[in-house]
Amino acid sequence: xRTRLGSPDKGPHDEGRQNALERALHAARALILADLExxxxxxxxxxxxxxxxxxxxxxxxxxxxxxxxxxxxxxxQDVQDALLERYGRWPVCPVCVxxxxxxxxxxxxxxxxxxxxxxxxSTVVARVGYLGSKL
Numbered sequence: 177x178r179t180r181l182g183s184p185d186k187g188p189h190d191e192g193r194q195n196a197l198e199r200a201l202h203a204a205r206a207l208i209l210a211d212l213e214x215x216x217x218x219x220x221x222x223x224x225x226x227x228x229x230x231x232x233x234x235x236x237x238x239x240x241x242x243x244x245x246x247x248x249x250x251x252x253q254d255v256q257d258a259l260l261e262r263y264g265r266w267p268v269c270p271v272c273v274x275x276x277x278x279x280x281x282x283x284x285x286x287x288x289x290x291x292x293x294x295x296x297x298s299t300v301v302a303r304v305g306y307l308g309s310k311l
Contacts, residue, residue: 204251217263226251278296
């Protein structure tokens with residue numbers, strides 16, 4: 177069956193996958209915004225970086241649907257990279273107070289249930305989205 181514009185109608189499977197993708201992206205956005213707010217850096221220009229990352233990952237998951245489970249960590253890494261290029265390290269490690277300031281890492285780099293981890297001490301600080309309880 178074709179629509180009036182000549183493209184095939186989406187079946188229920190396509191709509192379900194699209195809805196799941198949008199839920200995953202909205203959840204990732206909310207988690208990263210929570211961490212930005214916990215770090216007191218959720219300014220409008222930085223929130224725009226989150227939107228750019230979400231847009232990019234929407235395309236990425238369209239190319240690799242199995243990657244939907246990894247969106248939280250990937251959006252966190254995308255925002256972290258964009259912040260480093262424009263503003264500096266984020267989020268700064270709360271474990272190594274007084275030493276050379278460094279950012280937390282997202283681990284696993286490509287996996288489910290990502291966490292913020294101190295790369296120097298291998299200390300798990302918080303799950304992505306839950307920095308507020310640790311900063």
